[in-house]
Amino acid sequence: MSYFVRKLGFYLVALWAALTLNFLIPRLMPGNPVDVLLAKLQQRGGIVDAATRRSYELLLGGGTDEPIWVQYGNYLVNLAKGDLGIAVSVFPTPVSEVIGQALPWTIALVGIATILSFILGVGLGAIVGWKPGTWLDSLVPATTLLAAVPYFWLALILVLIISSTWQLLPGMGGYDVVLSPGWNTEFILSAIEYGTLPALTIVLSSIGGWLLGMRNMMVSTLSEDYILTAQAKGLRNSRILGGYAARNAALPSIAGFAISLGFVVSGSIITEQVFSYPGIGSKLLQAVQNSDYALMQGIFLVITLAVLGANLLVDLLYGIIDPRTRARS
Amino acid sequence: MTALTERAVRPVLTVEDLSVVYDVANPVTAVKNVSLTLAPGEILGLAGESGCGKTTLAYAINRLHKPPARISSGSVTFSDADGSDIDLLALSDEKLRAFRWSKLSMVFQGAMNALNPVISIAAQLDDVLRTHRPGMSKAERRARGQDVLQRVGVDPKRLNSFPHELSGGMRQRVMIAMALILEPQVMIMDEPTTALDVVVQRDILREIIRLRDELNFAVIFITHDLPLLLEISDRIAIMLRGEIVELNSGEQIYRNPQHPYTQKLLGSFPSLTGDRGDFIRTGDHALTGDNR
């Protein structure tokens, strides 16, 4: 039990730390939403004078005089109530609505891409590691090079070639805007079509890490005694590869997978920027640029919960796939 | 026992002139022209100091050696109980796979690590049966697993345990159970008890002997503990730098060692109950010559 109690304790502390950081950071940041919105209005040819400023202050609520700990208390109470506040950058929409609208896109695109690159990377890694020293090993430096390329650089070049020059796949947006979002085939096909290129770039740039890690673990695992035993037992190679070698070698990768799953939410900023993809990353950028504290806090909360949730999930999963964990605690 | 040693019976395993080379920068011939035979139901002890090639020989017999190891010469013939002879070194991969474990099984040096840590004992036993006895039903396989565990003195209730939940001695027994599960004619045991407590070690040895008497498989028992071998083996082979320098019945090896190395090995074990020798605690015994 203590394994789970300790884990739970860790998650609570991590959550509390994240929430507190979440509370503090925006308050330490420069700029306030009134000024930013005014500046934005002015840029767009709006009239800005003292009256405008006054009205915006009234609307958005200026700085509060409450002591910081009262604010902190209110913040925690509101969070507990599920009230994330109002996103001033899209005033008066509640933060939860903004996030609710953006989150599915990110989760679908980056989540699927992450899972895909994990499966492909670990799968290829297992194959490469199964017969190390063969030509397959040359996959390793190749994928490493891909991983070392700045992601947006790769993405932009791919967009230029695949999307702009060859016109194979759309390189902008989340779906054909002519269609209405909904659970119909046409829309889903369109979403898949639009998501292919972004997903491809994510997979390309992240597959190398999985592949290398898995390959090295395979090599180590293959020299374990139980692999030799399995061979002596006359098991088929497929069974040894799947049930004995890869099964054990994949354990560290799975832990890594948890962490990367958690970062699905936050890792999408650049992707969404390059591909004009709707999602949480662009919302975060929007929040930061508009000093939209509430939105920022809301997104952080979601990210932290995602990371913690994914970790928790894998901790539990780990207990199942690696029976030793439960004993080790 | 002596009857067995006189090759009156058709041997179950014949190794002739076997050499194994490690193709490394300075190639090492880890096993040199080894010949031996193993009669059905016989326990053949293989002793020698660390690195003399015992494990390499065991692997080569089952063709488990991996590069850089290479069999440079010799033959290994398995004479099946049904009368056919199998040239192990000539078997195709698939035939070899089918041969392994069903005719010849192994218990490895450090068998504690020979169990896959992430799947249960039941699944690992089941794997063997599923591969080699495809006809068996699930229930039959489970019953068989329980049966072999029972035989080696492990509570069949532990079938669903994971290796880490068992003590070292129990894991060792599980490995032996696994080696038994297909009732092979030959079992190679490579230092199966080295890491264990003497008391546990004794239990396991007793178990092996009992099972051998019951099932009549032949055993190649590898260890560097000569006194132990003397207790349990019918014949003992002494290995030195890849060669078998002496092969004789346990009685002969103990009473009348021929090769100086055998003599030295025997001298390395002070007797438990015998006299306190003159060399003890004098600090200048000839054996301390290896002190550079």
Place this chain on the structure above:
Amino acid sequence: MTNLTPTTEPSVADADEALAATAREEGRKPRAGWRAMLPSMTPSLVIGFGIVAAIVLFGLLGPLFVQDPTTVRNSGLQPPGDGHLLGTTQTGQDVLAQLAFATRGSLEIGLIVGVLATLLSAFFGVLGAYLGGFADEAFSLFSNVMLVIPGLPLVIVISGFVPQEQRGLWTIAVVLAITGWAASARVLRAQTLSLRNRDYVAASRVAGERSWRVIAVEILPNLLPVIASQFVFAVIFAILSEAGLAFLGLGASNSSTLGTMLFYAQNGFALQLKAWWWFVPPGLIIALLGCGLSLINFSIDEIINPKLRNVRAHAKRMRIARKAAAR
């Protein structure tokens, strides 16, 4: 019976003798401790080292030989040619000159982050694991929390908060280091935990060594390959992250790095204008540097995990054997 004295000294293999003999034969000076920590020369190491060395030299010496990267000319977007080996930017600045300075900037960031993150991770990972008990619990909880807290957003937020005058390279580097050390700390902790229980650590304590000396002299050297590998990762992480931040307009704004250079190229529509000489080289240098460092890391991996080395040695033998067979 067992007390029998062998009549003759057996002509027995004496491993000790053999070993001593080989060492004497080769007559070489035995390798010093740190030497064994060096990766053996492999093709990947040679290539990786070559690439990294070339780029570092370019970053170090390049700025001494090129033109002033900020000088604007009225001849914008010239393709590579006379006068400008790599052409010019939209405002007529020499791309090669910019590249040299930007490489230096990125290397600086990589180095600062590498050093800082390594120090942080060594502190939290090694010290915590060595001390054990509450310190270990606290340190490992702290690094786990740091690992869970999303990095990039934190970077965005923190870099917005640092005062303008201190902005730039150092800020970005410090922020990246703060957000990037936790994973290494976990690796180092695991390694230290296993080293801490080695007998030689206990032996040095029995000999009377003080704790700091046990850590510094007995444990740290054996962690060197791991630390080196983490350092290399931190450098790659830093350079890539800086580029990513720069792309979002949040990079080391007042310094010149490969990231900011890419940002300007991107904003100057270099790709759309097919000014590849402006857009491609910075990205390529990052990619090559990352690739070179990864190749070096392969060799470090081989020290950490000797099984990997065996694979390579084996592959090499197989090749030689195949070649021999072909002949």
Place this chain on the structure above:
Amino acid sequence: SASGSGSSGGSGSGSASDTLVAYTGQAGDYQINFNPYSPSTIGGPGEIFEPLFYYNQLQSGDPKPLLGTEFSWNEDGTVLSVTLRDGVKWSDGEDFTADDVAFSLNLLKENPAVNAIGFDGEVAVVDPTHVTITFPAPAFVNGPSILGRTWIVPEHLWKDIDPATDVVAEPVGTGPFVLGEFKAQAFRYDANPTYWDGEPELKHVRYVALSGNQAGADALAAGSIDWQTGPVPDMANVEKNYPGYKAVTVHMNQVALFTCSNAELGCEGPQTDPAVRQALYYAMDRDQINSLAFQDTAAEVSPGFALPERDAALLSDSLPEQTAPMSPDVDKATQILEAAGYAKGSDGIYAKDGVRLAMSVRVVTGWTDYITAVDLLAQQAKAVGIEITALQSSWNEWTEVRGLGEYQLLIDSVTQGPAADPYYMYNEFFSTANTGPVGQSVNPGFARFSDPEVDAALAALRTSNPTDVESRKPHYDIIQQKIAANLPYIPVLTGGTTSEYNAAKFSGWPTEEDLYAVPAVWSRPDSSQVFASLTPTGK
């Protein structure tokens, strides 16, 4: 329905020939909000909710009647009478009446939070087509905001709406368009079949969401958007690079080096000395800046800040020069400095009383044109012995220091008011009322400029009828002279706003010859004027 989708690499708006795809430059997708009074509205003003009149910021002259047909001021500017259009219907079928107008104006007064124009009049409904508005003080200058920037909303629906906090997802207005469909990635206007001026020929307008300028340029290249305002590669050759597209550039906002100029209000640094600002003014090589930083889209600027073309009639004759010199005058710059007592140091930088002429310029990270301009300015200033270093920061931070006055120099642009009258710009940027001491956030008197004569001139302008150009000119003269002498904002160039549009698919776009509206896609309510004037060519 997905005709041709996916064929283009862009946002796949494979659009029908009667659908115009516009991109406003907004980054990220849309959050539904068609409340015209909300600061984060994504649409509505102009297309759906109309003002009474349309004021074109680019051309002086009478405003275009929309819901109002005529208006008149009393002598002292305290009573405004408006005649309303008859027979207009809301898009839900209800009749539009004077009560709606009164309701809309009173809405502002009752909700200070949305009263961004500071409306303080009393509205009286004379009859269904006439209203009069009475002000406590002369309010000539408030006319354009009240008449041109107050969105008339239907009383029968809005009486239940909180204008400050409701998002109005189903807007009902009188405008030429109605909301067709909203999606976060795009929303669509459809032509209003019951529009009082007849159903527009442009049947659909779709706004798409992209991630910024880069994406906009890419989408334009892919032909997936028809109108956007923003930079594209090789701006001078839009017609050649994008077949079927044309570009139009308008010059409205003056790019300037804002200075924290007023030591009395707490500004610190060499730039508080007018001589230094003058020297910088002459040091600039405006041609070089125009070509390298702005792709030659900017235009000449007047040191008095009136727009040389639009405000030609108001340009003061007594300025040292009508427009700032396009090439640097190093001699004059150094002369000014030396006359003010500066001496050149060994490092080539002037100094006085041990204080070097070294200043920092704030610029927003990522605004590459301004960053380039600042880099160029630094080089040019160096030639006259002034050291300028660029300090980049995030927009938030830059906005904050700009408001607080905690900067030495920053680069930004001076913006215009609701009508083609420089009064608004002068009043906003140069009046004492709109500034404050350093440390107090103000907007937009960023330069902390304060001059009683300018304030007096502005007060006089407030009480004179804007149509009475002759009586107003002397006041403008004073303001321009004061500004040009003091240079709190050192003019760089008049920035150009370039829009690219699909001329093959639609005709009737504003051109440089006929700027009937500000041709910027984000400019409201100008965009509705453009949409209403477009005719699909059927291609």
Place this chain on the structure above:
Amino acid sequence: MTSVEVKNLTKEFHIRNGMKRSTLTAVDRVSFDLLPGRTVALVGESGSGKSTIARMLARLEKPTSGSIDVTLDDRTPVHGSVYRRHVQMVFQDPFASLNPFHSIEHHVARPLKIHRRTRGAAETHERVVHMLERVNLSPAEDIAARRPHELSGGQRQRVAIARALAPGAQVLIADEPVSMLDVSIRLGVLNLMARLQREDNLAVLYITHDLATARHFSDEILVLYRGRVVERGPADSVILNPQHDYTKLLAASAPDPERMGKLVRATGAPDRSGIDNSVSFNHYTGEWTSLDKRPVPVS
């Protein structure tokens, strides 16, 4: 000369097992004396607490209760940092107890420097060479410059012994010092230790599970079973005349070629559940005592 008096040494470990925290008494009220020139052997099955006792003596672990008194001949107690000069330990695994990173010289020189046995680099080096020669490692100069992986197991264990003796240790704790070594070199190392013991009049605690060497290399044997001493006495009497059930079992389990083919066939494994560790047989007094040292009637 230094001697050690161990009294009622107890060590408890707190094990977290799920929600429960249980206490494991790894060592329970163990007492013995280590006297100069004498060897005490500690034998017992795996997990009986042998290493824990060694670690407590080496101050790697704090006893839960009981005392370890180290005194000089004149009964002055040895405390603090001097303690480590007097009491040293040789570990079981010579492959793990030498730091692969450092040269042999480093290993032997560190204790010298820590305990200020030598002054200056030259003297230290000389001393290192001398120590290596004493443990029969020659050429010592050559060996000193090598690193552990260049030595065989036996050579390494000699280095470990040299290191332990370097600061002038008078009490040597050897925790299974030869169990990881090849059979053919075990005796060599044990003999070396015996020689050094004689030469320096060392007090030695020899921990092993090998009854045969325990018998031959020690004066006194303590048999440990589940943390408690169940039998103690002169080496020969304990081995040849075991009294406690556990000692008997242990003796019967040790391989003995003299019993060729016999013991193994003896039916059935002995039942260990009935073994009682609450009583102890003392060969010196010939009595059974309970844990609290009270005599108990013969069972």
